[in-house]
Amino acid sequence: MTWADRTIPDSKRLRYRSGPVPQPIVLELLNHAVWAPNHGLREPWRFIFVDNGKGDALGKAQEPAPAYLVVAMKEEANPYKRHEDFAAVCCLVQNFRLLAWERQLGVRATRPEWTDDPLRRRSFGIRETESIAFVLEMGFVDPPPPESASSAAAPAPAGLAFELF
């Protein structure tokens, strides 16, 4: 089965196995994911890895997961540049989610409100010129048994909003 035929589970229903997410695997996946298109090769991203082996790394701020990846983004003052940079970070996260799923590493991309809190920002070493674009919840998952693959799948998109110009 190729990557394009895979059934991507609804990320809200991911059930992580306990057990760590090794940093070398995350780095290996990221080194492919950074080939995301990004305007002017600005590579406007930075990563903060959070191991949640003890289960309390982020308190109640996030759903429990074996590890998190905080994706920080450079905040450009120019709105067009800022839009391009945000798009680039979204592409990187998308690459990462697809690549991770090839290894049965489930990833849920979240954009929680606590990331605006100055104290929390400081605790992650977020600079004045940066924001937290995404917090990725990560953990390995069991492969769905073949017969239940379709029930675990994300609901089929309700029609494509496609129009002709």
Add this chain to the structure above:
Amino acid sequence: MDLATIITERRSIRRFNSRSVSQELVTELLAQAVRLYGQGESPRVRFVYAGTPEARERLVDGMTSSMRENKLMRWVPGKMIELFKSRFTAIPGHLIVVAEAGSDRSGGEASVAAACGIMQIFQLLGWEQGLGMLWDTERIIQNEVFFKQIGIRDHEVFVGILHIGYFDKAPRGRSRTPAEKKWTVYEGREAKTV
């Protein structure tokens, strides 16, 4: 092709050949991209496609007339604009992507994120089929004249245009900074930057 290879070998394509792109293929790949995005709820994203010669010409006309709205463009010779026009009209397909602005704290960034994720998957699926694309973020066309022409509604934001076509040669890649150089491990209260 293996996913990591597609991701690392994909390039932005600026020079397309004249082979036409079937609209069925575009809708099929888009539907597949939306399915692979799979983040739960249906993404609030809309696609508008210009693939016929007539639609392409109308779109490029709109792009150039919105360019003329820009003060800086008054100094650009008409010949340059004509060159731009013929270059873009020759591209087989243009996919406009629009997201619902919504009322979340960041003015629809969640739907912009979904739109970008889907566009990236669509680019990867296309690359596997030999289709090249250019994600256009040209700021000179981003004005009310153009938005009105492509039918952007009040509660919507323009995400970008993908120019689509087959190509003869892919440009060389520009290497990326290794993730290790942009990597920090959170250690309780304070993150240490490596």
